[in-house]
Amino acid sequence: MATTPRLLRILRRTLWQALPTVLAVIVIDFFLLRLAPGDAAEAFAAEAGSATEETMAALRDRFGLDQPLLEQFLGYLGNLAQFSLGQSPMYNMPVVELIGQRLPASLLLMGTALALALLVGIAAGALMAAVAGSWPDRALSVLLLLFYSVPGFWIGLMLVVVFSVTLGWLPSGGSGMVGAGLTGPAALLDGLRYLILPATTLALFYVAIYARLVRSSMLAVTRQDFIRTAVAKGLPRRTVLLRHVLRNALLPLTTVAGVHAGGMIGGAVVAETVFAWPGIGRLAYDAVLKRDFTVVLGILLLSALLVILVNMLVDLLQAWLDPRIEVG
Template sequence: MRRLPRILKAVRRTALQAVPTVIGIVILNFFLLRLTPGDAADVLAGEAGAATVETLSALKAKFGLDLPVLQQLGGYLHNLAHFSLGVSPRYNQPVAALIAARLPNTLSLMGSALALALLLGITLGAIMASFAGRPADRALSVLSLLFYSIPSFWIGLMFIVLFSVKLGWLPSGGAETIGAGLTGWGAFVDRARYQVLPALSLALFYVAIYARLTRGDMLEVKAQDHVRTARAKGLPPLAVTRDHVLRNALIPVTTMAGIHLAGLMGGAVVVETVFSWPGLGRLAYEAVMGRDFHVLLGILLLSSLLVVVVNAAVDILQAWLDPRIEVR
């Protein structure tokens, strides 16, 4: 109960900062996207193959692409004020419906990747810190450096070659077995099999970061007075590491995890394309290729809101991990 006012203070601060931040992001992204040559009408006309000047003009007028840029921005902000993301010219569907259909898959992939990255990274970092300077530490340091250096799309392709083509253990793409009609636990296991490779491909880069960060922070915390005092009291080494060393070393890791959320969304574009995963990353790629700016703006807006919410959650988590942290 004593921590409740601190949590409420963090939520209030985040809400006050979120509104101008999100509005600024929307306006900036709107003008940046307008610098891109072409628009959805040009792409649709090009795909038709026999579009005339009149047809192209009609398409631009239908989607409001012939209006001045400021007028288009005003219309878009007016739609946002009425909780509407507009209509996609390419799919001829509300943008909100398109995003809602893909969002669960992307959140599932990002959540699995972040959980794997934190679990593996913190575990490897704790092992490296416990055996600092020994062969195990050196071997894991080299392994983490490889994870950090290799692009996620190349790792994904190698996973497909090894686990799908050679061994046949896991599927190479998609989100579920088409036409299987599975329900309950069977459906969960089936989706989990499709998610293993893309989640692992997306997570390995961050595993390396969290492992190195955990190792350095644990070595720093081990030298502090309160850890020496805990050892002097006769506490078991495992209890000292868990309650006094690792808990304090997790604060920078949780901060980086919140910062990396936007990077996970960006990495999902590549990974979802490699594994044909039907999520927001693949939708964003298709929107870029089709110059569907309404869909892109909707995805960018959702991404910014997601980052704001996660950063607020990180502030609350840090206050819980270390009561000395004051939420301002």
């Protein structure tokens, strides 16, 4: 009965903390991007091969780049007040519509990668804690260190070489078979085949973090008095590990996973580029190259909102896992 008001207080606290964070993200991102060299007009001229001064002036006037910086910022705030992220000069379409086309693919990729990382990481960490000090523990530690140390783009390329080029089991890029017209289970299976390699590439780095975190947390919880009490009561070792040790060891994991869930867009840029996955990570990369800062600002704002939303969910999840957590 008392749980619901406590969760509401935690949610209200998180919302109040989110407001200044969003404002700071908007201001800092806008002015930092304006310090970057070049603009959309110069990107247009580079693609065309050349441009006169009159053409450059016309382009800057068309995109509003000739206005004073403060006036541009106020115009951006005006767009946000109308729930608009502005118009993309390079794609000639609203940024909201452009991001909306790419967002589902990115959410699918990041959600699958995070679920895979949590599943494999928790299982590996629990296994390592159960056999701590043995050769399987050391072997898994070396493998996890490899996942953590090797760059994501190299892992992606090696997966393509092994599973696409050598074995021919999985496609090397894209998000679905072009022109196949598949529906139902066939379309689902086809999409899964294209999803496996980029999701695995994105997940392996986080698997290493989660497995090591779960292992250390479980070993620390095992030394607590309430675990000794559970063992003294004669509870089976499996029950003690799963229902008592693992549940309490998941608290630090939820915090770390929450931070990663919001910041996965950075890692998704690599996976989406290597596998030509049509998500917002690849869109952000292309927008930076084309100096389309309106799109970049929209993606950065979306990333900040995603981090805040995930933090809210993490706060609620931790409060549910541990009833001792209260509003600070």
